[in-house]
Amino acid sequence: MRNGLFQIHWFLGITAGIVLAVVGVTGALMSFERAIMEQISPDIVRVQVSGERLTPDAIIERFSVHRPDTRVEQITLWPEADRSALIRIAPPVGERRGDAIYVNPYSGEPLGKIHGEQFFRTVRSLHRWLLIPFEQDGINIGRQITGFCALALVFFALSGLYLRWPRRPLNWRNWFRIDFSLKGRNFYWALHSVIGTWVLAVYLLLALTGLSWSYAWYKNGLSQILTGEPMQERRGPGGFGGGPGGRPDGGGMPAVSLDQAWAIFVSKADGNFKFASISQPRSPKEPVVVNYVTPDATNDRQRSVMSIYAHTGEVVADEPYKPIEPLGKRIFQGLYELHTGEWFGTPGIVINMIASLLMPLFTITGFLLYFDRRKKKKQNRQSAAAVASVHTDADYWVVYGSQTGTAEQLAWNTATILQSGGLKASVKNIATLDKDALTTAPTILFLLSTFGEGEAPDAARGFARKLLKTTLPLASLQFAILGLGDRRYADYCAFAAAVERWLLANGAQPLFERINVNNGDVQAIQQWQQQIAYLSGVASVTAWAAPEYEDWTLQSRQLLNEGSLGAPIYRVSLQPARPGNTPWQAGDILEIQPHNDPALPHREYSIASLPTDGVVDLVVRQAFNEQGQLGLGSGWLTAFATEQQRVRARIRNNPSFHAPEQSSAGLQAPCILIGAGTGIAGLRAHLHQRYLKDQTGNWLIFGERQRHCDRLFAQELDAWRQSGFLNELDEVYSRDGEGYVQDLLKTRQQQLGEWLDRGAVIYVCGGMAMGAGVHQALLDILGEHELQQLIDTNRYKRDVY
Secondary structure, three states, X not given: OHHHHHHHHHHHHHHHHHHHHHHHHHHHHOOOHHHHHHHOOHHHHEOOOOOOOOOHHHHHHHHHXXXXXXXXXXXXXXXXXXXXXXXXXXXXXXOOOOOEEEEOOOOOOEEEOOOOHHHHHHHHHHHHHXXXXXXXXXXXXXXXXXXXXXXXXXXXXXXXXXXXXXXXXXXXXHHHOOOXXXXXXXXXXXXXXXXXXXXXXXXXXXXXXXXXXXXXXXXXXXXXXXXXXXXXXXXXXXXXXXXXXXXXXXXXXXXXXXXXXXXXXXXXXXXXXXXXXXXXXOOOOOOEEEEEEOOOOOOOOOOEEEEEOOOOOOEEEEEOOOOOOOHXXXXXXXXXXXXXXXXXXXXXHHXXXXXXXXXXXXXXXXXXHHHHHHHHHOOXXXXXXXXXXXXXXXXXXXXXXXXXXXXXXXXXXXXXXXXXXXXXXXXXXXXXXXXXXXXXXXXXXXEEEOEOOOEOOHHHHHHHHHXXXXXXXXXXXXXXXXXXXXXXXXXXXXXXXXXXXXHXXXXXXXXXXXXXXXXXXXXXXXXXXXXXXXXXXXXXXXXXXXXXXXXXXXXXXXXXXXXOOOOOEEEEEEEOOOOOOOOOOOOXXXXXXXXXXXXXXXXXXXXOOOHHHOOEEEEEEOOEXXXXXXXXXXXXXXXXXOOOOEEEEEEEOOHHHOOXXXXXXXXXXXXXXXXXXXXXXXXXXXXXXXXXXXXXXXXEEEEEOOOOOOOOOHHHHHHHHHHOOOOEEEEEEHHHOOOOHHHHHHHOHHHHHHHHHOOOEEEEEEOHHHHHHHHXXXXXXXXXXXXXXXXXXXXXXXXXX
16 A cells, blocks of 8 residues: 555656646745735835825725726725825726726825736736636636646645654654755655655645635535535625725716715724725615724734715624634635635745745655656666576586575686586586486586585575485486585584585595685685696686775764664775776675784675665674674774775675566565664665665564664665655564564564565575574474475575674
């Protein structure tokens, strides 16, 4: 549902966004329309005080001398001595409203119309119906478009609220604070979502009231809901909005004298009015109606009314403004005031104006987000793995079982040596071997890494489970084994040794003794190369070596968990030696060579970024030895090396933690990312990569110590969650009594099964203990058979350390 709402949200945004931006800006311009026109028309609105002001009848009489062809409907007067009078004349045939002309109250001379009327008339037409003319049948397409966009604005407000709903809704910072340290797309989204929250209520009010001018059915419905009655036509109250007609014979002079009625009004009001509009009665039998606004009114539509018989001076009605009751009728009658903000006085108008001016911000940020996504989808689409060289009649099978990619790299190097001697070699993943393949194979060269505490690599678990306990006729098979491991673990090269014992027990013949490689030992690898060169008849080979270290630059480091009970965790950003020409992908490793102690080996860190980010981001937790001294790699990166200092580093390809190759039909396969602590690094890179490819269906399960200080990359994760890219975000904090990620998995069994049924890939990144706990939890939930199927189909990937 969240993803569907997000898709509709952005689709409507790029279609209705431009119209809403236009409607917002024009609405803001009209917020103080009259005030603006008065400010730019001082010579019309204000006059030089000269003696006594004329009475209403005298003003109309002198005005009629200048404009004998017009009929005066209404005259508006202000208590200020230097304010012009305003005369509204009857409209021509076929028009709804006549002109409003300012008049000098001391001479009766017409001063003309206020400046800007035509401009604001155009702005109003643009706001209401996009300047699209009415059709002959009275239907206006522009009004229908603005009405549809108002409906879209309601959807934007409600769906945006749902999409950005934080996991801690009572924390106001999650709702209203913008993190200005964010950059690029995340900053655009922060502006879009946070400011959208600020103005959400205003936009709902604008849209829900504005719809009444686009759809008659909507206004009828509002009338039924708010008043319980069908909609009735509403006549203008006079003043700036017009009033009842003048004398039926069309003459310029009033049907009755207005002076006596005006004098009585002035006496009773005692100057307590902002302005007053006197409407001519239709006949001498009707009273003169004075609409006036008191100084304490919150807007100029809160009219009080006094009705006076001109010939007797009798006040037949004196009705100070009071809110309409009940509230529903008051709301319905005040739709315009609610729409403009006048209902709430000047503060309401200001708020509406600011919110309306912000409307283009959402269009701009929405398009920036849209184009950014399209741009990134086209960048850096690298091949997930090299295409295997396949020979159906190969002389040698080079079989690798790799966890971090080193065994696979050496397998390709081995095949190259064989091919240089004229032999045919086929490189295979050990996961592809079965009984038939082994019993018919020519010669197999195994390159096998040992993972964790003597375990087979993930891809080799099926081989170990299915074949190492079986008996096969392998007397005709010749083999050699290169084992890769780390002597720091008790079961050093245990998987390679187990395969060797099984092959020997089934009669297979070794070509030479097993060679073990301790932590990438170059001499041991060269010994293997020499043996392969001998088999292929090659006199000499170029010694294999890992890629050379290069001089990278430590750009910055940032403490991510200030105040945590755990050891400090830093985000360390390194610039490659060849910016823009150093490829890597999600899942790869950065090896660094610390300078604080040249005698120790290199250190490896999961990469948390992509080449499009411009830097390699690492997430490094400080480690300490028994003497309390900082660890080799973490100490070098977080304390000893200074910013802008050179750091020796190199990328190591780690295909076992890469995203699986997928057909175009399977690009949208969801993924479940599970990690704790610094394991967020490898998961973050995968999320970035999926974001670039516009791959939806992402569920992150993350664990750390304390929620208030250990939410690593919190702003980024929240932005992804709010945008809908991150469909699910589950967090668990052990020191807050919430348990561990493996515990959380057990509470999500049903959801886990649903995602796996949809073809989800599981990524696990973090420490060995966490990895073992998650693996056991998955075994308990899925069973060994189903978990092994995930491994065999490349849908369960681990980067644990």
